[in-house]
Amino acid sequence: MALKVYYDLMSQPSRAVYIFLRCNSIPFSEQPVALRKQEQHQEAFAKINPFRHVPAIDDHGFKLTESSAILKYLSNQYLSPQSQHWYPKNNQQRAKVDEYLDWHHLHTRLNFMMYFQHKILRPVVNKHPVNDDQVEKYRKGIEKTVASIASYFLQDCKFFLGDRISIADLQAVVEIEQVLSSAYDPLVGHSSLQGWRERVREATAPHYQDATKILYQITARIQQLLEKENSDKHVQNN
Amino acid sequence: MALKVYYDLMSQPSRAVYIFLRCNSIPFSEQPVALRKQEQHQEAFAKINPFRHVPAIDDHGFKLTESSAILKYLSNQYLSPQSQHWYPKNNQQRAKVDEYLDWHHLHTRLNFMMYFQHKILRPVVNKHPVNDDQVEKYRKGIEKTVASIASYFLQDCKFFLGDRISIADLQAVVEIEQVLSSAYDPLVGHSSLQGWRERVREATAPHYQDATKILYQITARIQQLLEKENSDKHVQNN
Incomplete structure (x- = not known):
C-alpha cells in the first residue's frame, strides 16, 4: 500500500x-x-x-x-540528505522555517484566503452580493502581510532561508498565487518579492506550473461569468 | 550571556x-x-x-x-532524553503535535483571542461599546473548537499524545484559560476536557499556577470595574 x-x-x-x-x-x-x-x-x-x-x-x-x-x-x-534544504535538520534553520509557518496562518493564510472568498468564491459560487467592507479589510491585511514578508522573512535573500528553497517559501507562494486569479497582484511595488516568487516557480518547475494550470483555467471561466453578469446588469439598467 | x-x-x-x-x-x-x-x-x-x-x-x-x-x-x-515527551523525536508522534499546533492558530487561537478582545479588552481598556455580534460569532467559534478538540485531538486519552503531556496540550490550555477570566467556562459540558485541563495543570504545577496568578488578579479588578460601570449606568438611568 x-x-x-x-x-x-x-x-x-x-x-x-x-x-x-x-x-x-x-x-x-x-x-x-x-x-x-x-x-x-x-x-x-x-x-x-x-x-x-x-x-x-x-x-x-x-x-x-x-x-x-x-x-x-x-x-x-x-527526503534524501541532498534535499534537506526543504526542512533543514539544523535546529536554528529549522526554527526559522517553523517561525514562518506559524506566522503564516493568521497573516498570509487568513488574509489571502478571506480576500479570495469575499472577492471570488462567495459572489460566483454562492451568488452573494460582494461585501466591499470585507474585501477592503482583507486587501489591507494582504498589504501588511506582504510588507512583513519582504522586510522580515525574505530580507535580501534569494529564499526565506538563504540560497535554497524551503517548505516555508512554498506555502507562502501558493497562497499568494491564489489571488492573482482575481486580477490583483499584491506583489506589485515589491520587486524583491516578485523576484522571489519567480525563483520559487523556477525551483519547482514544471510541477508548479502543472499544479496551477487548473486554477487559471477555472478562474478564466469565472472572469467570463462575472463579465457576462456585469454586462447583463448594464443592459437591464439601460 | x-x-x-x-x-x-x-x-x-x-x-x-x-x-x-x-x-x-x-x-x-x-x-x-x-x-x-x-x-x-x-x-x-x-x-x-x-x-x-x-x-x-x-x-x-x-x-x-x-x-x-x-x-x-x-x-x-x-530537553534531556527523559523530557522528550514534550516534543517527541519519533516522526509520527511529532507530526501529531505539529498537526495540532498548525490547527491551533485559525481555531483555538483565533476564536479565544478574539472573544477575549471583544468581551474584555476593547470594552475595558479602549472603552469601546461591546459589539454583541462579534462576541457571539467568536463564542460560537469557541464551541466548535472545543468540540473538535474533544473528538479529534484528545479522544479518550489523558493528553493529546497519550499518557504524557506535550507542547500541544500546553498551547491549547493557556488559550482556553484566558477566557475563564470573563466568567465563561467553555469546557462546561465536556467532562473529558475538564479532566484533561486539570491534568495539564497538575503536570505543570506549581509553575502553571504561578504564571496564571496575575491574569486572575487583573481580571478580578476588571470585573469590579465593569460592575461599577454597570451600576453607575443603572443609577443614571433611574
Missing part, C-alpha cells in the same frame, strides 16, 4: 503538498477530492479527515491533516 | 513558553515586556521582534518569534 494523498489542486495547501511530492519524486497514490462536487463532505472522506479539509494523507495507516504538518512529516520521512 | 526570554504573563503564548521553561528547569534571563505600558512598541524591543509581539527569545544571538516555533526550538535545544 502506497502513501495516499487526498487533495484538490484548487486548494492552495493541496498544491503545496502536491508540488513538494513531485519535486522530490516521492511516489504516492493520488486520491483527488473534488471540492466543486463537495466530495470532502462524503462519509468516506470524513474517515480520513473528520474536519473535511484537503489535503490529508494516509501513510500506510498513519493519517495526518494540516498541510504544514504534512510537509514536515514527509520531509522527515522521505 | 544566557538565553533571554521576552514575555508578559498576561499574554497566553508567553505563559506557555514561561511554564515550559520552568517545568524543564531551563535557565533563562527574564526580560519582561509590560503590555499594559505598551513596552512592546519601544524601539529597543522592535530590534528583538519587529512585529512587536511577545514572546520572543534571543538565544546567544539567535532571535526567534512565534511561541510554537520557540517551544519546538527549545525542545530540540535543551
Whole structure:
C-alpha cells in the first residue's frame, strides 16, 4: 500500500503538498477530492479527515491533516540528505522555517484566503452580493502581510532561508498565487518579492506550473461569468 | 550571556513558553515586556521582534518569534532524553503535535483571542461599546473548537499524545484559560476536557499556577470595574 494523498489542486495547501511530492519524486497514490462536487463532505472522506479539509494523507495507516504538518512529516520521512534544504535538520534553520509557518496562518493564510472568498468564491459560487467592507479589510491585511514578508522573512535573500528553497517559501507562494486569479497582484511595488516568487516557480518547475494550470483555467471561466453578469446588469439598467 | 526570554504573563503564548521553561528547569534571563505600558512598541524591543509581539527569545544571538516555533526550538535545544515527551523525536508522534499546533492558530487561537478582545479588552481598556455580534460569532467559534478538540485531538486519552503531556496540550490550555477570566467556562459540558485541563495543570504545577496568578488578579479588578460601570449606568438611568 502506497502513501495516499487526498487533495484538490484548487486548494492552495493541496498544491503545496502536491508540488513538494513531485519535486522530490516521492511516489504516492493520488486520491483527488473534488471540492466543486463537495466530495470532502462524503462519509468516506470524513474517515480520513473528520474536519473535511484537503489535503490529508494516509501513510500506510498513519493519517495526518494540516498541510504544514504534512510537509514536515514527509520531509522527515522521505527526503534524501541532498534535499534537506526543504526542512533543514539544523535546529536554528529549522526554527526559522517553523517561525514562518506559524506566522503564516493568521497573516498570509487568513488574509489571502478571506480576500479570495469575499472577492471570488462567495459572489460566483454562492451568488452573494460582494461585501466591499470585507474585501477592503482583507486587501489591507494582504498589504501588511506582504510588507512583513519582504522586510522580515525574505530580507535580501534569494529564499526565506538563504540560497535554497524551503517548505516555508512554498506555502507562502501558493497562497499568494491564489489571488492573482482575481486580477490583483499584491506583489506589485515589491520587486524583491516578485523576484522571489519567480525563483520559487523556477525551483519547482514544471510541477508548479502543472499544479496551477487548473486554477487559471477555472478562474478564466469565472472572469467570463462575472463579465457576462456585469454586462447583463448594464443592459437591464439601460 | 544566557538565553533571554521576552514575555508578559498576561499574554497566553508567553505563559506557555514561561511554564515550559520552568517545568524543564531551563535557565533563562527574564526580560519582561509590560503590555499594559505598551513596552512592546519601544524601539529597543522592535530590534528583538519587529512585529512587536511577545514572546520572543534571543538565544546567544539567535532571535526567534512565534511561541510554537520557540517551544519546538527549545525542545530540540535543551530537553534531556527523559523530557522528550514534550516534543517527541519519533516522526509520527511529532507530526501529531505539529498537526495540532498548525490547527491551533485559525481555531483555538483565533476564536479565544478574539472573544477575549471583544468581551474584555476593547470594552475595558479602549472603552469601546461591546459589539454583541462579534462576541457571539467568536463564542460560537469557541464551541466548535472545543468540540473538535474533544473528538479529534484528545479522544479518550489523558493528553493529546497519550499518557504524557506535550507542547500541544500546553498551547491549547493557556488559550482556553484566558477566557475563564470573563466568567465563561467553555469546557462546561465536556467532562473529558475538564479532566484533561486539570491534568495539564497538575503536570505543570506549581509553575502553571504561578504564571496564571496575575491574569486572575487583573481580571478580578476588571470585573469590579465593569460592575461599577454597570451600576453607575443603572443609577443614571433611574
